[in-house]
Amino acid sequence: MADVMLSTPVRIKPHGSDTIREVATLQDASEILIDWPHASRGPFYQAAREKIEAALEDKDSTAQAQEAFTALCDHAGVLVR
Numbered sequence: 001m002a003d004v005m006l007s008t009p010v011r012i013k014p015h016g017s018d019t020i021r022e023v024a025t026l027q028d029a030s031e032i033l034i035d036w037p038h039a040s041r042g043p044f045y046q047a048a049r050e051k052i053e054a055a056l057e058d059k060d061s062t063a064q065a066q067e068a069f070t071a072l073c074d075h076a077g078v079l080v081r
Helices: 026-034 043-056 062-076
Strands: 005-012 021-025
Touching: 005 026, 005 062, 021 026, 026 043, 026 062, 043 062
Parallel strands: none
Antiparallel strands: 005 021
């Protein structure tokens, strides 16, 4: 499975971190979700997880996966604008 670049990197400040991280690929986004706090895994998390997995398997578009991931990060308050 080849890594797929996002159209534009998503900049986040992960939970408990002072460092800004640029998420540039679907694999990066998937890794962020693996480390996502269990207490914060709700519908936004589930939607992002499903879209990213589907895009990694070429069953959904990268754009939709990026949109779901960005919405999750915005909802969680970790998105850096």
